[in-house]
Amino acid sequence: MTDGFMGPPWQADWTKEAEDNRNALPAPVRALVDAARAELVIAKDPYFRGVDAAADLAVGMSTEPVQSTRPGGAHVMYFDHGRGWPRYVFTPRTADPQIVIDECIWH
Template sequence: MTSDFMGPPWQADWTKEAEDGRNTLPAAAQAWVDAARAELVTVQDPYFRGIDKAADLPAGMSVEPVQSTRPGGAHVIYFDHGRGWLRYVFTPRTADPQIVIDECIWL
């Protein structure tokens, strides 16, 4: 990332489907979702690029790209030790950078 972009906290938007998925979860799972979202909006690089960048995530959370061949594409943040995840895309625009969460799953 360059200094041309605004820094955290990032704006995070939910698709209707992802928001509905979050709202149907039990309270404990919603707390995990909220914690994962908080990590995304406060980290310097929401794609956690670089060696050991995700090491500061709380226990039970990890991040990886959806496709290893597209490191700048959609990513998944896993929470609750892999029982749930948020799929998201970060758009690092100079004006109004944002995270769009398009899937929220908890098993």
């Protein structure tokens, strides 16, 4: 698509550290991380801005900005009812929009 802003599915890349952390998790937890990533790449707006924008997320998932004063900055997507999260940044470029996941935690 070259005539304007591209839409989902978005490109999602992992930093090496985040990918290593994800790969070190038990298989059932990796499946939860993969489900959270899938929600990000198919969302119309990966920052889930607006009233009830995150209403369609799976049970146990939610998202919020890392800093409330930076709503366009890094976000976390909680999964497993808040036990884990990937932290990500969405860059809505016209030519190559991208989600970069730079942290993956589960406890």
